[in-house]
Amino acid sequence: MALIKCPGCGELISDRSAKCVKCGYILQEEVSEEKKICPECGAELEDGAEICSNCGCPVESEQPMETDASTGPESFPQQVEVVGIKTNPKNKKKLIIIVIVAVVAVIALLAGGSAVKKQNAAKASAAYEENLQLATYSMLTGASEAETCGNLIKQVWYNAIYEEKDSETDEYTRPDGYFVSDFNDALQNLFSDSDFTGQIADIEDNQDTVAALMKELQNPPEEWEAAYDDLQELYDAYLDLTNLVTSPSGSLQTYSSNFNDADSETANAYEKMSLYFE
Numbered sequence: 001m002a003l004i005k006c007p008g009c010g011e012l013i014s015d016r017s018a019k020c021v022k023c024g025y026i027l028q029e030e031v032s033e034e035k036k037i038c039p040e041c042g043a044e045l046e047d048g049a050e051i052c053s054n055c056g057c058p059v060e061s062e063q064p065m066e067t068d069a070s071t072g073p074e075s076f077p078q079q080v081e082v083v084g085i086k087t088n089p090k091n092k093k094k095l096i097i098i099v100i101v102a103v104v105a106v107i108a109l110l111a112g113g114s115a116v117k118k119q120n121a122a123k124a125s126a127a128y129e130e131n132l133q134l135a136t137y138s139m140l141t142g143a144s145e146a147e148t149c150g151n152l153i154k155q156v157w158y159n160a161i162y163e164e165k166d167s168e169t170d171e172y173t174r175p176d177g178y179f180v181s182d183f184n185d186a187l188q189n190l191f192s193d194s195d196f197t198g199q200i201a202d203i204e205d206n207q208d209t210v211a212a213l214m215k216e217l218q219n220p221p222e223e224w225e226a227a228y229d230d231l232q233e234l235y236d237a238y239l240d241l242t243n244l245v246t247s248p249s250g251s252l253q254t255y256s257s258n259f260n261d262a263d264s265e266t267a268n269a270y271e272k273m274s275l276y277f278e
Contacts, residue, residue: 002047015047125221132227135213136273139238142206143266146245149199150259153190153245157252160186187248203242210238227276234269241266 003012008025019026036045040057050059152168159166160173160183172189173179180186190196214235220228241262248255 121221125223128217128221128224131213131216132224132231133277135210135217135231136234136270136277138206138210138213139234139266140270142203142210143238143241143263143270145199145203145206146242147263149196149203150241150245150263152196153187153248154252154256154259156186156190157183157248157255161252183252200246204246207239207242210235227273230269230272230276234266234273237262237265237269 002015004015005011006013006020006022006025006027008020009023011020011022013020013022013027017027036047036049036059037043038045038052038054038057038059041052041055043052043054045052045059051057052059155166156169156172158164159169160180163173163179165174169186172193173186175189180189191200214231217228217231241259244255244259244262250258
């Protein structure tokens, strides 16, 4: 509180008085002009106060700033917010909005990446299934051709040994109208036939195709691991069967037994694989 001179009588009175106690002069308008109010909490400020005693908010100084004749108001330094003393609620709101937008953007990015990853995985799985089917049916085709050729090999072999006449094998076992002296000659005649060698060449090409497909099918997706194991079982039986046809060896009895076993194993393995594609 400060003392001022009454404009009416000149006596010293309080600057907070509504009127002079000596002469009754009304001082309310002058006093109201002198009052300073805190812009933050609305409390009345003391003269010369730089910080509100109620809330601690900084108070703008009333002292005029010295200016240079060459500069204008725009050259005055701007008011700087005192960090750590008081934060503008509007700035807090903006900051919260920015953080929320950033979090939403990150979530959307992660969700988008996850969706793309799932889509790529689905495409890879579908492509793997297609190659799995192709390998299975390629082995079936090669096994069917091998079965036909293998049965003819056994028949020529048997008829040459036991001198059995047959319209399908006579050209190999009796090329000159009489039986060859050695069954190997009959088999040689068979493998010299252009039609039969063409069939053998198709089987060998089929083996190359299947081998390339099996290489591509390594490291299957998790959902196709069991199918790949069953396909490997089919591949082993298929190789046994086709190799017996392209390179027959041993006695007629052992060859026939091995061929029949490989033929049955291939058929059973194919039946197991076909369940994946029903």
